[in-house]
Amino acid sequence: MRQIVHGGNREKIAKDLGKDESELIDFSANINPLGISDVVLQAIKDATSKIVDYPNPNYPNLKQAIAKQFNVRMDDVFVGNGAVQLIFDVTSSLNLQNALVLSPTFGEYERAFNRLNMKVDHFVLSQDDDFKVDVDRLILKLKENSEIDLVCICNPNNPTGQVVPNNQMVKLANFCSKHNIWLVIDEAFMDLTTESDESFLRSLTEPLPVIVLRSATKFFAIPGLRLGFAITKNAEMKARMIEQQEPWSVNTFADAVGTVMYTDKDYINKTQKWFRKENAYLGAELRKIPQIHVFPSSTNYFLIKANSNQLREKLWGENIMIRSCKDYLGLDDSYFRIAVKSHQNNVSLIEKLKKVIAD
Incomplete structure (x- = not known):
């Protein structure tokens, strides 16, 4: 099993380089650079007095807020200590044998499957096709390997950034349903895309064997708080998740934040405005550098x-961190992932990139 080295470990890199953490600009972690919103910060402060008590293990207020945001029922929602924990919860609850994952993709899926002694097959994405997911070819792969009983899709995919259109995901979900295959769709970055309307949640109206994972970490800039949630309408999956999940999987602060975060429309609008502008800017400027x-x-x-x-x-050496992608299956040490940050930091990155590449 390949060792997974996640981005965002500024403390370690600073220590290794003999620098102060504040000197480093971190492009290795895909976190909203607007930082914590005032609404979220106030919720954390207000929850301080509640840490002497256990949180309600059913998390009714949190689940109600999520259900309202995504137009689902409260009992369709499961919450956890980040999307990564839910990946392990979902796979543990299903008790399956053979999984299919994209390659390259987020490494925690395969780690979860290996822990459960599952066989893992890979659907290899092509660099020549910009790592797009061809759903028809994926379905053909499933037909060729009839033992596969679980498919895990990261949408948008990490680290490639490609989104599978909703109509194609519906086609895959219907195929999986007809062939007794569970489908896990990880939409951790769907709120931070130019194609957020492609979320499968708007099509999740039937009790298909599908579960959608979401993360609050990236959009609301709370990686240290840890909050993720899963949504399914499948009765069997609900029963298994209820049996599988540990009590108090979400701490008091995350519970409070999740209850109010989607009410902060001003922060959400500012984030979307920043993202549209800076995604276009950084992409255009990176493409002007001929060496990449x-x-x-x-x-x-x-x-x-x-x-x-x-x-x-x-x-x-220029106080900038980017994410090496050499630990992703199918990529090597010439591949890197770069997050979109504030305009000032994006400008600095482009300047430093041009400098070090020219050396």
């Missing part, structure tokens, strides 16, 4: 291929 190839992305990060496998280390 930039793959199309609909979300708040770009996958690039550089002519130097030392690009990350060179940028460390």
Whole structure:
């Protein structure tokens, strides 16, 4: 099993480089650069007095807020300590044998499957096709391997940034339903895409064997708080998740934040405005650098291929962190992921990139 090295470990990198954390600009983690909203911060402050008590293990207020936001029933919603925990909860509850994942994709899926001694097959995405997911070819792969009983799709995919259109995801979901295959759709970055209308949640109206994962971490800039949720209308999945989940899987602060975060329309609108502007800017500026190839992305990060496998280390010298993608299956040490940040930081990144590549 490949070792997974996640982005965002600014403390470790700063220590290794003998720098102060505040000196480093972190493009390795795909977090909203607007930071914590005033509404979220106030919710955290107000919840301080509640930490002497256990939170309600059913999380009714949190689930109601999520259900209202996504137009589903409260009993369709499950909450957890981040989307990663829910990946492990879902796979543990299903008790399946053979999984199919994209390649490259987020590594925690395969780690969860390996922990359960599941066999893992890979649907390899092609660089020549910009790592797009061809659903017809994916369905053909499922027909060729009839033992597969679980498909896990990251949409938009990490680290490639590609979104599977909703009509194609519906086609895949219907195929999986007819062939007794569970489908897990990880939409952790769907709120931060130019194609958020492609979310499968708007089509989740029937009790298909489908569960959709979401994360509050990226959009609301709370990676240290940890809050994720899953939505399904499948009765069997609901029963298994109820049996599988540990009590108090969400702490008091995350419970309070999740209850109010979607009410902060001003923050949401500012984030969407920032994202549309800076995604377009950074993508255009990166493509002007001839020594790197930039793959199309609909979300708040770009996958690039550089002519130097030392690009990350060179940028460390300029106080900039980017994510090496060498631990993703199908990629090597010439691939990197770069997050979209504030305009000032994006401008700085482009300047430093041009400098180190020219050296």
